Amino acid sequence: MTWTCDVDTLNPAVTGAAVSMASSVVWALTGMRFGTCEVTLRPCRRDCGGSFFDDFGPPWTGSWSYPQPALIGGQWLNLTCGGCAGDCSCSTVSEVLLPAPVNRIVAVKVDGTPLVTGAYRVDNNRLLVRTDGGEWPRCNDLALSDSEVGTWSVTAAYGEDIPDGAALAVGQLACEIAKAAAGGDCKLPAGLQQLARQGVTISYPDVGELFRQGRTGLYLVDLFVATWNPHGLRQRSRVYNVDRPTVRRTGT
Incomplete structure (x- = not known):
């Protein structure tokens, strides 16, 4: 994973939880496709x-x-x-x-x-x-x-195998999660959709719609997800042949 922000001042427990959460989120958004066992x-x-x-x-x-x-x-x-x-x-x-x-x-x-x-x-x-x-x-x-x-x-x-771009995507999301958990400013979209002040109106994306589309509002994360899961699959496809003999897997 590659951090895209300075996390030296953050609590290691917070950054560790942020990395774990970001990894799970990106894995789910890409259809649970990547990773080996x-x-x-x-x-x-x-x-x-x-x-x-x-x-x-x-x-x-x-x-x-x-x-x-x-x-x-x-x-x-x-x-x-x-x-x-x-x-x-x-x-x-x-x-x-x-x-x-x-x-x-x-x-x-x-x-x-x-x-x-x-x-x-x-x-x-x-x-x-x-x-x-x-x-x-x-x-x-x-x-x-x-x-x-x-x-x-x-x-x-x-x-x-996990693509190289996953390191940046997870790093950006982990940064914003860690900053939010520490009470700081972050780029994760909030529930606010429109802000009007001194004659200036700023519109924000609907966070609910973003999440329904499998997006986070973060450029590197959404770019990675759109590249590897453009159709928003929930999980990777599987094919089962119930008639084919299986190889014994010890201890399972």
Whole structure:
């Protein structure tokens, strides 16, 4: 956050509360869009090895780079390896499917030991691909902590990074809140709409209408809000797929 006024003479408790309040206000006005959180996942590997099970009979084992015809239930079907070997790749890719979209990977631990960053990458904001020649463990003992042998975990950051302009917007709003709380003059709009004195009439914006439009009357704050939430959304959009399997999130 960047202060846009001198706060050296203000009580630190007041400025701290002002920063907290300003951050919440700007976050709400931008549709609760920005900010990241870290989640530790305990996934299972997605690969072409092992067996292919169907509803008609025994498993079909093996890994293939092209469709294999098989007679199942009186019908000829092409069995593939599950789709993890891409169309332009001749090798099997060891990958796990994470809840999307992933902002960044914070850490990956296998048998309690963190892997180096170059040992993996993220594709399509959701596929964690092994790039060091190794394979993701097939088993993940969920009865143990991810610091133990026989386990592995992925700690990923979800959400959207805060834009640089937010520092100025929050700073300006925090300044005016702090000055108002200290009993000083501030630029926050009051309930006054018109002032007439010595033949001069000054009109002020309707504070109620400002708030209904998601505005504060402060230039930097309103500029930031208009840029990142021009349609006044209350919260960011979400898409739910109730049929898709989820990845276990430990401790939640």
